[in-house]
Amino acid sequence: MVSSVTEGVKVSVKTEYQSDYSSPLQAHYVFTYRITIENASDYTIQLLRRHWTIFDSNGTIREVEGEGVVGLQPVLEPGEVHQYVSGCNLRSSMGKMAGTYLVERIIDGKQVRVAIPEFTMIVPYKLN
Structure with a gap:
């Protein structure tokens, strides 16, 4: 699991290879990732947008941007946690992702880009 903190908002990520949904012979690899967002700041925040950069080891780079996460724009009070699971497909057995969330403080409308x-x-057999 990896984590980072931006202005009191902690984002942690854990990934898992989905062999049942992958087909290596067709260069189709599916991964899920569980995101945990912890609001350790003093302010109520709302997650408005996400932006991802997806790097596939075959050289492909994709950008994904949109509102919220998995159809939600969660509001987190100080001390609250929001978790969700999403997925990514790659054309090779290795890749990486990184990105940002755009969150807004409810009290004053200040927007902050939180690092993911x-x-x-x-795939697990690459680690042996």
Whole structure:
């Protein structure tokens, strides 16, 4: 698991290879990632947008941007945690992702880009 903190907002990521949904012979590798967002700041925040950069070891780079996460724009009071699971498919057995969330403080509307730490997606047999 990897983590980073930006202005009191901690983002942690854990990945898992999904062999049942992958097909290495067709260069199709599926990974899931569990994101935990912890609001350790003194302010209520709302997650508005996400931006991802996805690097595939075959040289492909993709950008994904949009509102919220998995259809939600969660509001987190100080001390609250939000978790969700999403996925990524690659054309090779290794890759990595990193990005940012745009969050807004409810009290004054200040917007902050919260770092999502870079994490790797590697099929388990590559680690042997």
